Amino acid sequence: MDKAVAKAADFSNPIDAADRRVVTAPSFRVVIESNSPWKFVDFQDLWRFRELLFFLALRDIKVRYKQTVLGAAWAILQPAMMMTIFTFFFHRLGKLSSGTMPYSLFAVAGLLPWMLYSQAVTQASNSIIGSERLISKIYFPRLLVPLASIGAVIVDFLIGCSLLVFMMAFHGYAPSAQFPVALLALTALLLHAAAAGILLAALNVRFRDFRYVVPFCIQLLMFATPTIYMELPKSHDPLFAVLLFNPITSIVQAFRVGLLGGDIPWVGLCIGFGSGVIALVLAIVVFRRFEDGFADVL
Numbered sequence: 001m002d003k004a005v006a007k008a009a010d011f012s013n014p015i016d017a018a019d020r021r022v023v024t025a026p027s028f029r030v031v032i033e034s035n036s037p038w039k040f041v042d043f044q045d046l047w048r049f050r051e052l053l054f055f056l057a058l059r060d061i062k063v064r065y066k067q068t069v070l071g072a073a074w075a076i077l078q079p080a081m082m083m084t085i086f087t088f089f090f091h092r093l094g095k096l097s098s099g100t101m102p103y104s105l106f107a108v109a110g111l112l113p114w115m116l117y118s119q120a121v122t123q124a125s126n127s128i129i130g131s132e133r134l135i136s137k138i139y140f141p142r143l144l145v146p147l148a149s150i151g152a153v154i155v156d157f158l159i160g161c162s163l164l165v166f167m168m169a170f171h172g173y174a175p176s177a178q179f180p181v182a183l184l185a186l187t188a189l190l191l192h193a194a195a196a197g198i199l200l201a202a203l204n205v206r207f208r209d210f211r212y213v214v215p216f217c218i219q220l221l222m223f224a225t226p227t228i229y230m231e232l233p234k235s236h237d238p239l240f241a242v243l244l245f246n247p248i249t250s251i252v253q254a255f256r257v258g259l260l261g262g263d264i265p266w267v268g269l270c271i272g273f274g275s276g277v278i279a280l281v282l283a284i285v286v287f288r289r290f291e292d293g294f295a296d297v298l
Helices: 002-008 014-019 043-048 050-064 071-093 103-125 132-137 144-170 179-206 210-223 238-245 248-260 266-291
Strands: none
Touching: 043 050, 050 144, 071 103, 071 144, 103 144, 103 179, 103 210, 103 248, 144 179, 144 248, 179 210, 179 248, 179 266, 248 266
């Protein structure tokens, strides 16, 4: 045994000495610090995992249309079917007015942004629970999970916009010169959707009742938003204050006006944009407050 060890350690042979390499790994130190539970988002950490955001969104898109015959065509069929139902029941039977604009075009211009908001909130609120195995095994910024869910819904919205383009061409409507207003409205809408989705995603981990409450509240909020009716009540009507309390009201109106023309609700749009920023900041703070306990609770 001693001779074998001595022979293995013999470097007198120049060939053997040349073949041997001494590799020294650089020394490093990992420091784990305790942060405040009310910390804000770490943008540097999010940027480091930016590619993961893309792959999570791609995963959500693939899972949504996996083993479906029509695939992404459902992003067009859903608003098309809702437009048909609302046109028949509310316009033909209920005599709901849309002014000089064809009601089908009016309805789809309001339904598309609303479906973007409702699906983004619903998908984001269930995203943390849906990624239970991933969260409990590896580390990455948990905020990427609801953001990826919202990103997948944006892809559906862009596909569904082809229906709106078709309806505008069918009825002879060209895009309005106020088109940038529609982009501002979409930005404000995404701020509110991200705020609600991120907040509910955190609360849904601790309180599973939100899984049943959220769809019901989304349905109620739809009828408090001018997606299928034309004008707000007059200012002396008590319902006017209730509808204005909903920030999505002016945002949906601004999106429709930006595409089809009309009077821009600047005041409501600015309020909706500002309230969306504030709500998103508060939602992220609450999310980070509960983030450390996700793996334990799940």
